[in-house]
Amino acid sequence: MAKTASDSGFAPDWCVHFRSMARHQTCESGIDYTVLNGGSEYRRMYQLPCFIRPGEKPGQRLHCEHFRAPTDEEVALYKQSAEDRESLVKSVKAGIAPWRVQHQGRSHAEIVVCPACKGRLHLSIAAHNGHMKGRCETGGCVNWAE
Numbered sequence: 020m021a022k023t024a025s026d027s028g029f030a031p032d033w034c035v036h037f038r039s040m041a042r043h044q045t046c047e048s049g050i051d052y053t054v055l056n057g058g059s060e061y062r063r064m065y066q067l068p069c070f071i072r073p074g075e076k077p078g079q080r081l082h083c084e085h086f087r088a089p090t091d092e093e094v095a096l097y098k099q100s101a102e103d104r105e106s107l108v109k110s111v112k113a114g115i116a117p118w119r120v121q122h123q124g125r126s127h128a129e130i131v132v133c134p135a136c137k138g139r140l141h142l143s144i145a146a147h148n149g150h151m152k153g154r155c156e157t158g159g160c161v162n163w164a165e
């Protein structure tokens with residue numbers, strides 16, 4: 020869930036300051052997740068207010084003065100950009116379909132011209148299941164793993 024420069028808007032289920040607990044000790048407001056949880060990592064997901072779960076009682080979670088839920092506009096922007104990313108990945112996958120057919124059944128990695136932006140697209144395919152990974156060097160372009 021860590022946000023990058025290419026992300027826009029906010030996901031509906033998280034405080035706007037939230038970032039990956041696995042990768043960060045604190046949120047973007049500088050709140051230490053473990054400290055807020057009373058100095059323990061135990062059941063942080065269930066006690067911290069960063070997660071917005073419909074149907075929960077107000078006050079059920081710990082209080083954080085920096086908590087802010089995303090606005091409807093921010094959620095709409097997020098959904099739009101998620102859809103845009105998805106359709107970009109679809110069109111890139113269609114563009115590299117011949118590459119996939121060509122390398123099916125073996126493990127291979129190569130940098131090809133990105134069908135979306137003409138940048139450098141890192142492609143790899145796995146022999147055992149045929150799954151592909153793609154990562155374009157252009158910021159905001161495609162990045163997927165099957």
Ligand SMILES: [Zn+2]
Nearest residue numbers: 133136155160
């Ligand atoms: Zn690209």
